[in-house]
Amino acid sequence: MLVERSKSPAETHSIGHRNWVDAEGIKASFTIGHDGSNIYLHYLVDEPQVRAVNTAFNSPVWEDSCVEFFFSPAADKEYYYNFEFNAIGAILCGYGKHRHQREHLPEQVLSKVVTVPSLGKHPIAGIWGETHWELQVKIPLEVLVFNKIEHLSGLAAKGNFYKCGDKLEHPHYLSWKPVQTPNPDFHLPVHFGPLSFK
16 A cells, blocks of 8 residues: 655655765665645665664664655754654654754654555565665654644755665665765754755
8 A cells, every 4th residue: 555645746856975985786766745734755766785674663774774864844953853764664763953862753653654665564684686665654744743833835944865774785875965074974964955845
């Protein structure tokens, strides 16, 4: 079953900046849209190895084949949510000002996020060889518990989109907007790009 489609047009964007290490053979892209009350994400990934062993809420999904959405909806743009999903739809989400100041959203909140992975929801110890997978995500406004947003239309936010896999044979750190730091670190709102919800 697919998540309900967004009522807003969705343009495909490349997660193509290869930060810090080579990411040969890996391609990732996303679309984002909304219907006023929900954010819809659709990730498309091609990679030579798939790993997805984490299944619990707020487990270390970044170690698996993982896509991420870092989202700062507030006017000051300092605090942000980090939504992280592995290839089987397991989710981690924190909120805070920087990497070392995160508060995980509880399971009863994260259970409202709908994930539809093309590879199913059973753990994957490893798939080797060029593999295409997709992930559809629906994030209701009520999940953004630290912000009071009544409708997404007109929201001027910031964010970034990532593809990673820290425990794959070839770890990588791809992003939509480039992250210009000496070492891998996605938790830097200064490198977020503008997100305009029309």
